[in-house]
Amino acid sequence: MSFIQRFIVLTVLAAVIGLVVLARTRRPLTQGRTESIVAVTLCLSTVMVALLVVGVVSDTLLRHVAQVAPFPLALGLLWQRSEWGVAAASPLLAFWLLVMGAIWLFLLGLARIVSGTFTPIEIALTIVIAAAAATGLVASYRRGTAVPGFRRVIAIAGFALLQLGALWLSTQPFIASR
Secondary structure (H helix, E strand, C coil): CCHHHHHHHHHHHHHHHHHHHCCCCCCCCCHHHHHHHHHHHHHHHHHHHHHHHHHHHCCCHHHHHHHCCCHHHHHHHHHCCCHHHHHHHHHHHHHHHHHHHHHHHHHCCCCCCCCCCCCHHHHHHHHHHHHHHHHHHHHHHHHCCCCCHHHHHHHHHHHHHHHHHHHHHHCCHHHHCC
């Protein structure tokens, strides 16, 4: 299975996780739910910043900037307290949680979904990213969304595909070789 095929599988799994997280019935915006949006925003921001730090320490910043390209759009929706923000964030969080899991499976010698060499700082950042992504998914589940079912599916699938496209873009020679 090629690199991109593996990440297509991860993207589909991320979309499914996003759908499961937000499968609950629609919820109106309430005070407690606002706190959940803040938590999702903080978690998504943490994942984005940690991925950019990985880019700095591994001297692959441009590649990581491309990989986080969907994050500003999702963060913009969250900052506006838009109902679409949680639907946008959940597949991004799920995707990076799965990628961090794949890295740890490789590090532990259990599976070779990804490969490479990882410095101690990068390994520590995988823990930060995974923890923030998992926490953000829990907050997304608690928050729910009032986006109607079919539109919710479209938003989740759309952001999952944006993330896959960003990852694919980051592997292109004009970015990966810089």
